Amino acid sequence: MLGLRDYLQIYTGIEIIKWDNQEGIVAMDSQDLPDILAYCLEMKPRPIWLTHVVNDERQLGNDFCLYLILHFPDKDFTLTLVAKGIKDEFPSLSLILPALNWSEREAQDLFGLRAVGHPDPRTLVLHPGWPKNFHPLRKDYKTGKEYKSFKRGPLVFPEMHGEGIFQVPVGPIHAGIIEPGHFRFYVIGEPVLHLEAQLFYTHKGIEKLLEGKSLEEGLLIIERVCGVCAVSHGLAYCEAIEKLANIELPRQVLLWRTILAELERVYNHIGDIGNMCAGVGFALGNANGSQSKENLQRLNLEFFGHRFLRGMVVPGGIKSVPGPKDSQEILNRLMELANDFEDWIPLLLEHDGFRQRAVTTGVLKTESAIDLGVTGPAARASGVAYDWRELHSHLLYPELMVKSVVEHNGDVWARLMVRVKETRESFRFLETLLRKGMQEAGRSSYIMNTFSNKLIPWQGAWGCVESPRGTDVIWLMLDDKGKIYRCRIRSASYANWPAVPLTVPGNIVPDFPLINKSFELCYSCCDR
């Protein structure tokens, strides 16, 4: 990392705010960003994009600021590139790192800044119809009656001409009970030539809502950003807070947080596997998946008080820790469910018809996965060995020696196999962790109330957790009253959605539901 540091110093106007073994924060002029980013991306192994935050710091005299966080996997080093003093435009980085495409378009919509040189400057979050000066994330924008100024306009899609080419519009209201998204297929007969996805129908302005909230209120909101990754979101948020307060956590807290994260992974993965069966009309597999998921969620409810495990992780601790007796009971039940999983999963894995549908369907190329910053099972199925649990030492993951589960074909089958293998791994981790938990019995709850005076204001901090869908990143800045000044949620779904339309061309229209289900992305935490 010293080489990088030396390189950075050749730029004038660079300010190294922090540089230690784990973390570097470097401020620079926004015009230097493209060069520096390009240099970073040339490094081997290639750094991973974590998040891209635009922040309105005009009241601090910094104008708009841009934070770009990269992670260098071999050194477990995180570099935050800060560009301060952005007035109304910043150089677009999308051509250097295509993963930033959506983030930059979002910044254009919500902050009214212009990404100069962006290849696709259409609006993203705000659908056509909002007035020109509507930029809700600017601090001087007061929320209230904004819906009154919305006049619905037509969506903008690229045109395609040729004999026999049709556009098939699907959604945002679907025949089933699923979240809203509009998909525009360009087809010749059944084969798909191109797919455009228009999301953000469930944009709720959560990042705006969080501003000015206390940390406790913030946690409640963050846990409800979506319905399936409550632990991951909450945990990432708490990690960010703990980083700002600079507190060390007791081992028991880390242990139980790891258990909760793995419980969430298990129930999600099994539910997602079942859902993939629904995509091909395999009722038996779907029924088994739903049943196992239900059992796991009931276990969550019984021992942790919530089916989605909400409310367990709190800043600085964990709300309640089951005693040794309960831990034993959880362990027994989990092992039973793991056996049950092994009982029914061959039904799927050895099913000719299912294989035929899944193999070679919806291929995500390795290069696309890397360029677009795809994370989670989707990336690992395309040969990208990237699992935040392995790359970054946090919680008890170093003790568990997590290895990324990698498949190479990038098709629906590969994504299924990654989930199946990870489920098995997670059951194994849970067993180890629960046994540790019983041996190292501690208190029944760990709630810290004394850190609020230690919180550093006006400093950005990130928290990052591997959710079942990929890496969730939450970036947090507090004001001097200890309230949230800016909280950016980059969920795994947000990172992965742009990759979905790439996998569809070449497949036939009826395969899309299966491809979509193999990613199993969340609309709610993507749209926020």
Place this chain on the structure above:
Amino acid sequence: MDELYAVLTRLLMGLGHLALILVVAPLLQGFIKKSKAFWQMRQGPSILQPYRDLRKMMKKEELISEHASWIFLLTPRVAFAATLMAALVIPNAWGWAPLSGWGDLFLFGASLGLVRLFLTLAGLEGAGTFGGMGSSRELFVGLMTEPALLLGLIVLAFITETTSLQGMAASLLNVSPIFIPRILALITLGMVSVAEMGRIPMDNPDTHLELTMIHEGMLLEYTGPSLALLNFSEQVKQLLLLILLTQIIWPSGLITGGDGFLGILWALGFAGVKVAVLGFFFATAESLFVKRRLFRAPHFLATSTASAILALVSLWIIRGQI
């Protein structure tokens, strides 16, 4: 006077035949749903739910797309009437069909073809994309099911030397159940029935994924009474196909008045059990298989056609002539 009496009896019996089929069709649907729920370890809806659904839809308001023409409203009626037409030639529990004469099997095939024609036209009516996709897929599948269905029935006609479905059921009683051409024809008709009923692996009747729909896609624009009629005719068609199959596997011969009331009940029970067993079989198959990729559908249907051709060839070899 006697002649009038005979005509009246025949008319009444015919109406009874239709009434029985109409009453039982939703029950079969409910039973198949229940069987599938059994495999999925669920309780499932009540076996009577299809009746309630039909009643509910009959009462609902009907919405018609502004792009639709008269075909849109005519289709449900034509589909229902054509299905009833097909019902007239299917031998019932007593081995009797109201219409039995020459060319029954073509009447059956043509009635189903008429339903398909109007449905595919109606799919285009709503000017929605899913209807169009459903129609094009339905024609693609129909292109391969119709010849196979007719060919399968024609083989049976050659075996029994009659083109009347009632006659076939009666004559099949005297044909060995393991007579090779008969088994091959049965395989053909079984596979075609799966496609005709819109079941897995060809289509998925329970799907909510509009992009994968075939039959449901064409009905997507329908609401209220029209949807009820279309669903009802689909249920009737399903019952007809199952009755036809059971009559080929294990025919009930024509029972005469001499068997009395008990004989009638026994025949009814026997037919009911046969249809239920076959329905359970299809429900099981549907639970175990997955929906095939659309462009693999021809493989499935080609197998059924090939089986029909083999039946014909084997019949020729066994009999030395056709």
